[in-house]
Amino acid sequence: MMWxxxxxxxxxxxxRDQARQSLLDTTHGLLERRPWPEITIDDITTGAGMSRTAFYQHFGDRQHLLLTLFGALAEDLAHVGDTWMHGGEDPAAEHRASLAALTNLYLEHGRLLQAVFDAAVSEPDVAAAYEQLAAGIVAATADGIRRDVANGHTQVDDAEEMSRALSAMMERYLLRSFGRRPFADPAAVTATLATVWTRTLYR
Known part of the structure; x- marks a missing residue:
């Protein structure tokens, strides 16, 4: 018996892990069809074949579940631009490669990111998590711009403000492209972003 x-x-x-994952997977699937404000706990538990009591054994509320989904994606978002941010001999080409990877990430997970963006309006914890990620991306991008300035690849007077402006534009454009159906053409989105970034930074 001891064994x-x-x-x-x-x-x-x-x-327990399987039940928790089932709730997460069900929510992810629902987000492909409906916006976050329309998805209830009953929708999630019914889709997962579980009770509300079982839901609360894993998550405190809908926002807790959403933050769990977002947390699993945040690491990928934080590092999707590493090809450019790590630096190289052709920053424009490296930036295009990073933008292509970012477009693919939004194509796959844009509905989740739209849900986080929507929830952040009224949920302080979601807003804090979203802002923390966004601030980290802006800071890393500013560092990349300063590196390119030091290497003679670009001329930017205020790397921080340039990063804030370009990052905000990119975030809204990607959400409008992939936050809800119908989706934009990923190749066209990548090409447009590359044009904006490379002409702004590298002319």
Whole structure:
């Protein structure tokens, strides 16, 4: 019997993890069809084949679940521009590669990011998480611009403000392109972003 206890505990943990993942996957699927304000806990639990009581065993509320989904994506967003941010001999080409990767990320997860953007209007915790990620991206981009200035690739007087302006434009454009259906053409979106960034920074 002593050997059965760890095995039983491992099985309970596995089932708990599977139930939690089912709630996350169901929410992700619902976001592909409906905007976040229209999705209720009952919608999520019904789709996952679970009870409301089971939902609250994993998440405090809808916002907690949304933040969990966002947290899993935030790391990818923070590093999607690494090809350019790590620097190289051809910053314009590296920037285009990073923008293509970012476009693909929004194509796959834009509905989730739109949900976070929508929820941030009224939910302080969601707004704080969103702003923390956005601030980190702006700071990293500003560092990349300053590096390109130092290397003679561009001439920008205020890297921080340039980063804020370009990042805000890009965020809204990508959300409008992939936050809700119908989606824009990913190739056209990447080309447009590359034109804006490269002509602004590298002329």
């Amino acid at each position: 059965d206890v760890p095995a039983d505990r491992a099985l309970r943990m596995l089932r």
